[in-house]
Amino acid sequence: MTERDSSREADKNGLADVVEETGMAGFLGHLVELRNRLLKGVLAVLVLFLALFPFRNELFTLLADPLSRHMPAGSTMIAVQVASPFFIPLKLTALTAVFIAIPYLLYQLWAFVAPGLYKHERRLVAPLVFSSTILFYLGAAFAYFVVFPVVFGFLSTAGPSDVNFAPDIGEYLSFVTSLFFAFGFVFEVPVAIVLLVIVGVVTPEKLAGFRRYAILIAFIIAAILTPPDVLSQFMMALPIILLYEFGLFVSRFFYKAKLARAAEVEAEESGSADDESDEAVSARHAEYEAKAQTQADEPLDMDKAFDEAEADQRRLESGSSANQDAPASDTSGRTEEGEQPSTDSKPENGPDDPSEPSPKKPDSPV
Numbered sequence: 001m002t003e004r005d006s007s008r009e010a011d012k013n014g015l016a017d018v019v020e021e022t023g024m025a026g027f028l029g030h031l032v033e034l035r036n037r038l039l040k041g042v043l044a045v046l047v048l049f050l051a052l053f054p055f056r057n058e059l060f061t062l063l064a065d066p067l068s069r070h071m072p073a074g075s076t077m078i079a080v081q082v083a084s085p086f087f088i089p090l091k092l093t094a095l096t097a098v099f100i101a102i103p104y105l106l107y108q109l110w111a112f113v114a115p116g117l118y119k120h121e122r123r124l125v126a127p128l129v130f131s132s133t134i135l136f137y138l139g140a141a142f143a144y145f146v147v148f149p150v151v152f153g154f155l156s157t158a159g160p161s162d163v164n165f166a167p168d169i170g171e172y173l174s175f176v177t178s179l180f181f182a183f184g185f186v187f188e189v190p191v192a193i194v195l196l197v198i199v200g201v202v203t204p205e206k207l208a209g210f211r212r213y214a215i216l217i218a219f220i221i222a223a224i225l226t227p228p229d230v231l232s233q234f235m236m237a238l239p240i241i242l243l244y245e246f247g248l249f250v251s252r253f254f255y256k257a258k259l260a261r262a263a264e265v266e267a268e269e270s271g272s273a274d275d276e277s278d279e280a281v282s283a284r285h286a287e288y289e290a291k292a293q294t295q296a297d298e299p300l301d302m303d304k305a306f307d308e309a310e311a312d313q314r315r316l317e318s319g320s321s322a323n324q325d326a327p328a329s330d331t332s333g334r335t336e337e338g339e340q341p342s343t344d345s346k347p348e349n350g351p352d353d354p355s356e357p358s359p360k361k362p363d364s365p366v
Contacts, residue, residue: 037108044104048097056089059096060169063176066148070156072165080168088169095177099140103133124198132191139187140180142239147179151232158229175227182225186240193247197255204252214244 052059064077071077079085098105106129114122156165196202207214218240219233226232 033112037112041101041105041108044101045094045097048100049094052093052096053090056093060089060092060173063092064169064172066144067152067156067167067172069149070153072156075164075166077169077172078166079170081170084168084170088173092173099180102136106133128191128195132188135187135191136184139183139185142187143176143179143183147183147232147235148176150235151227151229154229154231155227179226183236183239186221186225186236187243189240189243190247190250193244194251194254197251198258204248204255207248207251211244215241218244 067077079088110125110129114125117125159165193207197204197207202210215237218237221240222233222236226236
């Protein structure tokens with residue numbers, strides 16, 4: 001291996017090391033940024049938890065209000081486990097802190113992802129994050145003010161009359177928490193539909209044709225997420241269907257805007273291509289005209305032209321004479337062994353040889 005090859009190999013290795021170090025530094029930078037965002041989110045939840053901790057019992061009373069209204073007179077909720085009266089309100093306080101901090105947590109997620117997005121993607125994601133937050137809170141409010149009173153009123157009277165209806169506080173918290181998050185995520189259906197249309201996975205026409213299957217899926221989801229009674233299933237399935245129609249209606253506007261934007265981009269690209277082709281043709285025509293004008297303006301040098309012609313003629317004559325002399329020399333050198341070349345032989349280039357020009361006769365006097 002030469003010194004140059006070794007230097008090239010060293011340069012390649014050095015470049016690879018630089019690229020590797022740069023990539024590792026960028027990866028570590030992203031990890032540090034993610035850690036900072038997570039710490040800010042955890043700190044916000046912790047601050048809210050500490051602020052709500054003195055009101056933990058009041059929070060549980062407010063949460064149990066839809067059930068307490070439908071309990072028999074003189075009946076109260078019970079605590080089966082020994083530590084439930086302390087840990088259940090504590091758990092509710094933590095969940096409430098997370099529930100209130102959802103906008104800030106989504107903002108931290110947005111701040112981490114936004115630098116890696118294009119400008120049009122940032123314009124798209126910000127409204128989706130805001131609308132998804134609002135819809136999640138609307139779903140939780142719908143569950144608390146509409147679903148809970150109906151469901152608990154039905155469940156409190158559905159059992160036998162000789163059974164004391166006294167739910168456990170731990171089971172009640174798990175039940176209402178699951179319904180809160182179920183209705184909150186179900187209300188994200190319009191956002192999901194609009195996002196799928198914008199990305200290009202489906203079109204509004206396909207979603208309209210999928211309506212019958214969407215209704216079936218809505219009832220299946222309601223049967224999985226709600227208690228095993230028909231009333232609560234209908235109370236979740238009907239909002240899913242209405243939200244599906246609302247998302248379909250809104251997605252049509254986004255789809256039309258997407259088509260219009262694509263048409264504008266295509267028109268701009270075709271126009272720029274036409275402009276470039278016209279400019280190229282004009283440049284070529286101008287170049288041809290400039291060359292023709294330059295050649296027309298330059299005077300013709302007759303002496304230079306004759307000298308070049310004579311030089312070309314001499315070069316051609318010397319090349320032809322060399323080709324003719326080569327076979328003659330080879331023939332004269334070929335003699336048999338012990339035989340001398342004949343001196344009486346006729347010279348090759350005699351007077352009658354047409355290759356040798358005849359001597360020019362002197363001009364006769366006038």
